[in-house]
Amino acid sequence: MAEPILSLGGLCKSFGALRATDDVSLDLRPGEIHALIGPNGAGKSTLIKLIAGELAPDAGHVRFGGRDIGGLDTAARARAGLARSFQVSSVIPEFSVLANVVLAVQGASGASFRFFRRALRDPHLTGPARAHVAHAGLRGREDIAAAALSHGERRRLELAMALALKPRAFLLDEPMAGMGAEGARAMTEILSDLRSQAPILLVEHDMDAVFALADRVSVLVYGRVIATGTVDEIRANAEVRASYLGEEA
Numbered sequence: 001m002a003e004p005i006l007s008l009g010g011l012c013k014s015f016g017a018l019r020a021t022d023d024v025s026l027d028l029r030p031g032e033i034h035a036l037i038g039p040n041g042a043g044k045s046t047l048i049k050l051i052a053g054e055l056a057p058d059a060g061h062v063r064f065g066g067r068d069i070g071g072l073d074t075a076a077r078a079r080a081g082l083a084r085s086f087q088v089s090s091v092i093p094e095f096s097v098l099a100n101v102v103l104a105v106q107g108a109s110g111a112s113f114r115f116f117r118r119a120l121r122d123p124h125l126t127g128p129a130r131a132h133v134a135h136a137g138l139r140g141r142e143d144i145a146a147a148a149l150s151h152g153e154r155r156r157l158e159l160a161m162a163l164a165l166k167p168r169a170f171l172l173d174e175p176m177a178g179m180g181a182e183g184a185r186a187m188t189e190i191l192s193d194l195r196s197q198a199p200i201l202l203v204e205h206d207m208d209a210v211f212a213l214a215d216r217v218s219v220l221v222y223g224r225v226i227a228t229g230t231v232d233e234i235r236a237n238a239e240v241r242a243s244y245l246g247e248e249a
């Protein structure tokens with residue numbers, strides 16, 4: 001089996017007396033979508049923050065690309081290839097889709113922003129930017145101002161910008177949130193393709209999307225992983241059904 005890109009071992013985080021993360025160990029392997037599900041307050045967002053470096057664990061480790069990244073701050077983790085999308089966004093609303101992605105490509109290359117007009121004509125920047133736009137499902141929307149995009153398209157733009165960082169793994173916190181059925185279906189297709197670029201740790205409440213996408217699912221309840229398995233295994237798991245999915249699953 002391929003070496004995991006991301007692995008968590010014995011992670012713990014308490015807020016006062018509350019154990020939000022309780023001895024969590026799981027991993028993310030190349031090419032997969034690993035979904036993290038669980039009831040409200042189960043600790044999903046806390047876990048994502050521990051991985052991204054926004055919170056420090058009380059115990060345990062986060063390994064990424066074969067090394068312990070516990071000592072790295074959020075920015076250093078992002079530079080190392082851990083892409084966290086849909087939370088912080090540097091989209092410039094007045095700029096076109098392509099210009100926003102060109103800026104992201106330019107930023108990722110470490111170049112200065114002074115010659116932005118020239119950047120928009122530089123094929124070394126526009127070539128990759130157009131490819132990221134296409135991968136994120138926005139082909140044909142390159143010249144539209146970001147401000148004019150629908151909510152779902154804006155998320156796709158953020159994905160395109162995240163791709164510019166050449167991520168080695170995605171942490172996606174509720175990418176379907178606030179989308180209608182059509183938007184969620186489109187995003188499901190995009191994420192399905194995206195896993196070939198970099199594996200995805202996906203926190204999502206939309207169970208249709210999770211069951212359609214996930215190669216593996218981990219179920220968090222009260223900060224603990226109560227089960228990890230394929231979609232079929234998770235649907236058949238009596239403890240999961242009792243504590244989370246209910247009988248309709």
Ligand SMILES: Nc1ncnc2c1ncn2[C@@H]1O[C@H](COP(=O)(O)OP(=O)(O)OP(=O)(O)O)[C@@H](O)[C@H]1O
Pocket residue numbers: 015018020038039040041042043044045046047
């Ligand atoms: N900064 C904080 N200080 C105190 N308690 C916190 C803090 N952040 C989270 N919690 C608590 O930790 C628990 C886990 O919260 P978390 O947001 O990680 O859950 P979640 O699974 O992401 O929930 P949801 O599905 O509703 O987004 C909750 O009981 C929450 O109230």
